[in-house]
Amino acid sequence: MTVAMETIRSLRAVTPQNTIIEAQHVGQRFTADNGTELTVFDNISFNLYEGEIVAILGRSGAGKSTFLRALAGLVKPTSGTVKYRGEALTGPNPGIALVFQTFALMPWLTVQDNVELGLKARGVPRAERTKLALDAIDMIGLDGFESAYPKELSGGMRQRVGIARALVLRPDALFMDEPFSALDVLTAENLRQEVLKLWSSEQRSIKSVLMVTHNIEEAVEMADRVVVLGSHPGHLIADVRVDLPRPRDRHSVEFEAMVDRLYAILTGQASQPTQQAEALSPSASLTNAPVTDASVTDASDLQPAKTIEKIKEHPLPNATPGGLAGLLDVVAEHPHGIDLADLASALSFEVDDLFPLVDAGTMLRVIVVRDGHVQITEAGDSWHKADILRAKQVFASLAMEHAPLVHNIEHALRKSAEGKLRGELMLDLLRARYANDEAHQQFAIAVEWGRYGELFDYDADDDLLSLDEANKGE
Template sequence: MNMIQASHVNKTFMSDKGEELTVLKDMSLSLHEGEIVAILGRSGAGKSTFLRTLAGLVPPTSGSVSYRGKELHGPNPGVAMVFQTFALMPWLTVESNVELGLQARGINRKDRRSAALQAIDSIGLDGFESAYPKELSGGMRQRVGIARALVLEPDALFMDEPFSALDVLTAENLRQEVLNLWSNGEGKLRSILIVTHNIEEAVQMADRVVVLGSHPGHVIANVDVELPRPRDKHAPEFEDMVDTLYAILTGKGSETGARTAHSWNPISGIRQMTAESPNSRMLPDATPGGLAGLLEIVDGYPDGIDLADLASALSFEVDDLFPLLDAGTLLGMLDVKEGHVTVTEVGHRWNDADILNSKVVFADIAMSHVPLVRAIDRSLRQSKNGSLHGDMIVDLLRSKEPEDVARKQFHIAVEWGRYGELFDYDADDDMLTLDEAAL
């Protein structure tokens, strides 16, 4: 039975400069009774915004969200939330924090105390009722957050990256606690919806994984996880499912980094910036040094390596690994197919070069594959004195992108150009100049 239904949800925000930013685009999702669903995606996919929209905390710009057949026009009465940052009141005890929601509902002191103590006991915090948050570890604070949600006896428990702020062992222990509470069938809890960027966590916990693409957030896949519980992370079936999700995020997901190039107004020597490929991509937030380290590791596997194994070996999350993979594929150094990554001939050429030649090779690759780096280089060469104000480049980018995105793209391009000794940048004077090596 459909419990929560999102239909063609779009969400836009207005920036301080009056720019309209689309965060969610045509998002639809059904949450059924008796299932755990994970929303998986990279940074910028709007996962948390979508979760809050389903919870009725953020109204959609268009489309609708309904709870048990009734469209929401405010907070969802069937949902309780658990947050990544715990969101506890530091001046209240554990018991008082857990009672907050009940107090807001007007429950009398005796009944809310009884319900709070039961919830505290069920999550393994018996004996800490009178403790304050500052006395608790991160894992225990999150237990308080879970108890505070469960005491409301919600139909659905919404969890926004609830384990990402915890150490590996604590996070694993708490995942199992939540799964045990779910399997025990205590209370009125019917469904769990968890936002995560951890692929193994999604496979471990969920019956279904909804994969989002980025910029703006949109659904790219809906994958059933038909594995018996408890799930063994080392079982071939588990690893196959992890590989499948990696393949989706790097295959269909690669389109999430794609953007149309901007038709900028030609100004002085910047005319070359209008002539770039119509399929140029946003620059991933990755450093040349980080990319060099990744290539060196992948190059150690002649036949390449599965992304799940690579992430495990590096102890990387999706948001750590994917920018490097995106940079490697954008520069033609890595080939990623079906969740498997190999070093290309171009990648070998850069990886095998010595320190001095590696910069020359990188400069050649960046000029061939990165329109923004190429445009800055050409504009500098066409300027009268080989220099330009950085803000002029940022302003051109900002004509089509929000300011924070424009500045981020500019600084990534500068970092790549400086590494390849194409140009230099003086942040104090905001001045771009051709590098002496380039001259």
């Protein structure tokens, strides 16, 4: 099939008349151990059509994998409906097969036995399933390894077995949950190309592919359509058509423009005018309301209840001061700024590695991001050029001004009788909004920032927060 024919086939195939999966206003909530209700994703409507590869792209916390499992019928949504071929799902989706990130092979079974698992579960006779399995193994390039065990295979070969196990079922849709993220760069690229070759083959049996990824270049390379999810909770923010002809050249102007467009979408909040950044920043988890009680004895004294209700949806960015300083080192080398795609390439970072640093940088006003382009600010340049001691002072000032959680801890310590607080008090406040693990993460980030800026310290053995000696006289 020629490139032109392939492009035409994909465009013509996507019509409401050949919908495979339809999700309407789907949401997923869970209740944490402490009774807090967590919304993983909310109000997502999505259709998967025959003849297309769709990538679900988003940051960590967007609920990508959980959404994929809801479409697969492996988890039941708490709101909305999922239909397969017009029928509402009441259990596992009969029209899909799933390829996992971690291969999910049975170590005690051979390659052939692993590929036959699904067929055996469906009651396919031995002779038939043997033929189908061998054909699938041959198709994926593993002929000769039928009797090998997973421990004898490389990571790329194990994932090939996972793909063969899915293909042998001849599903309507092949679901892939970050299938290449556990592989080295070269193996991942080779396997992407193999999947695309299988997709373009006249003999292919699957009608559509739906894959979860956090790799923007991977999404542009493989997909006909990219669905972008925002985070905390997951929600649909864009559905982008990728009409680039195949095979796609990663170095072409059109490819790079599409990558830049997706980066801009994923950093849409950070590209807002500077004066709006605090309201939009993921770090704006607590307000700057002053602590009025001089003797802090419990979480209700630390912050009034009405303030807790104003806690933002997004957690503090999981970035260290050292990592942020390193980011500034790179950005400062480009006086006119650098595209996020080029920055990620320069650092060899994935989305989930880069964006927390970008979020932290925009929150502290040391960088500004607009339309996928990042540039250092005057404050960032001051921090970047400062010596070690001065850099700590600059960071402390920025954190106190722009990081409300750090500000509130420091302020509460000043208002307390002895300049000390139990860490558990702050955790109680955070647990009112976050799950236990997230609350601990928020607390740990605040402590690391406070320590670096010599604002306050934390003794984990005694669970005591205290003002830093260098900060007591200020």
